Amino acid sequence: MLRTNTVLKFDRTGAFGGSIAAFRIKNVNDAAEKIRDKWAELAPQDSGDYADSIVIRGPGSATGYTGAFIIAEAENQRGAPYPTFVEYGTRFAPAQPAARPAADAIRNSYIDSFRNMLR
């Protein structure tokens, strides 16, 4: 399984207490779902396999409970993962970035959600 470099990783603010932590996990989930949906929208739609392979892992123990990974797991017919090659391009194919634009697209709304939480 090849994992792209798009990882949501946030600072912990455990001193804020459980209720804040719970709210933060909701923020993380909301942001992760928005990125996944946007990533799938921007991904090449040739067969649909790439877009369909984008999943969310976490929050949980593997992601520090307050983080989430968004991963594209698509493989070609030989079982070779290819989303990174699509994102960064190959020698004979230009890059078709989808993960980074998706993360950038929801970045401001994610920051706003924390700003509103702290008001």
Place this chain on the structure above:
Amino acid sequence: MSESQVSARWLHDTLSGDATLAGYAPGGVWDSQAPENVDYPVVVIGWQGEFDVYVVGAARVMASQAWLVKAVGDEASFDVLYDAASRIDVLLHDTSGTATGGTVFASTRERGMRLDELARGVPYRHLGGVYRLLTQKS
């Protein structure tokens, strides 16, 4: 002219105007994809995403853009690319400048990248980084 055009022009001017990098990557600097039958290594730049930066009143100040900048070689080793990738970093990390149509306020490396592939029986290696550019058009 869009912010991405300003950034692309600044990147191309900065990279192609450096004699040291030209020595490490004689194949030149290309946007998106290098042509076939080029001398290796080459330098390839590519847009990776962006978001706009606004202030009160929906005034757009600049665009924050991610650009992939990499050296590409046709040997089964990254060794021949280290010098070119290092030179790219010297030219683009913690720098700024102007280009026709606007200003690049800051350029910093966001993360490194390293990729290997086998295409048409030839092993290709890609080494470089993703750079964050804060660009304002005139």
